[in-house]
Amino acid sequence: MQKRALITGITGQDGSYLAEFLLNKGYEVYGLVRRTSTTKLERISHIQDQIRLVSGDILDARSLQHVLELAQPDEVYNLAAQSFVPESWTQPILTGEVTALGVTRLLDAIHMVNPKIRFYQASTSEMFGKVRETPQNELTPFYPRSPYGVAKVYGHWITVNYRESYGLYACSGILFNHESPRRGLEFVTRKVTNAVARIEAGLQTELRLGNLDARRDWGYAPDYVEAMWLMLQQEEPDDYVIATGQTHSVYEWVVTAFNLAGLDWERYVVIDPKYVRPAEVELLVGDAGKAERQLGWKPTVHFQDLIQIMLEADRKMVHEEIV
Ligand code: NDP
Ligand code: GDR
Secondary structure (H helix, E strand, O other): OOOOEEOOOOOOOHHHHHHHHHHHHHOOOEEOOOOOOOOOOOOOOOHHOOEEEEEOOOOHHHHHHHHHHHOOEEEEEEEEOOOOOOOHHOHHHHHHHHHHHHHHHHHHHHHHHOOOOOOEEEEEHHHHOOOOOOEOOOOOOOOOOOOHHHHHHHHHHHHHHHHHHHHHHHEEEEOEEEEEOOOOOHHHHHHHHHHHHHHOOOOOOOEEEOOOEEEOEEEEEEHOOOOOOOOOOOOOEEEEEEEOOOOOOHHHHHHHHHHOOOHHHHHHHEEHHHHHHOOOOOOOOOOOOOHHHHHHHOOOOHHHHHHHHHHHHHHHHHHHHHH
């Protein structure tokens, strides 16, 4: 029988790749979308006739119950979040409502409507926060450094708690940063590749950035959505770290991207304190050994190739803008 999946956050980077992935696996795909006065479906417009979008909001418990009753999914992927870390200092309450309590609303709706539904929670390496050990694995203690990270720690533990309290098949994927041409323009990776493409085309003359010393473990989003799916296909629910195991600084990302275009980064990059965070996550590098052993998952795209993929896509976008 054809499986059904519900994705919250389907209009986001990961939601769009996951929807494509599940369609390719033969799933019937439902997506929760919130009502807005303008449409923001650019990441899923190419598959819109193959998926079913249902109006609702992770802030509204009634709408979650409704979408579960309507879609009758076998699997629910909770990707909805206020996911931009700096915004979590300017909107801490909203971030908590969406990114933390939103998880409880959805888990509770699942518990009420159909406890057999398999549930995936989008947890994050931001939960590790302040460096306590490297590489970080499933047993590394959490020490979040932003209201976003704190909210995600809540989302992680409420997922574990519903699994242990009610026997739900609920998994938490602790995903390290993953990027793609569909990454939002405010995130540093895409901000840089987009700026390089625009500088090359003569559309931009400077790039303002914050802390270049922070180190991240950057992977490729399409690889990571496969891991989400694999987690829900096991005999027992569990939590997994998903990462490449390599760490690079923001500085290295900047230099590599500018070098790929034959540009001298120092001519364009300006450090702007506006982009420096009240508290920083200095060093992330993940150990995805458990996912490799138990899920058979491995990343396929690494640092330099990832930057190349994103730069090429931004060049194409800029070119289409100009002509
Ligand atoms: P995006 O910011 O691209 O997407 C977030 C999604 O959440 C959007 O579809 C957005 O909808 C939706 N959303 C926001 N608020 C609500 C709400 N109140 N009700 C319903 N939907 C809402 O994030 P990514 O795709 O990058 O990430 C997906 C998930 O994975 C997030 O939970 C993120 O925190 C987490 N994560 C991401 C990592 C990464 O490196 N990308 C790493 C680890 C975890 P709209 O389009 O309407 O704004
Ligand atoms: P992050 O991603 O906070 O790791 O969260 P982001 O790309 O925003 O920042 C990465 C690092 O770059 C530094 N930085 C800048 N960041 C931004 N956005 N803009 C700048 O101008 C800039 N200059 C330097 C930051 O200080 C930081 O150290 C992402 C999100 O997708 C989360 O939702 C997810 O949980 C984590 O990845 C894993």
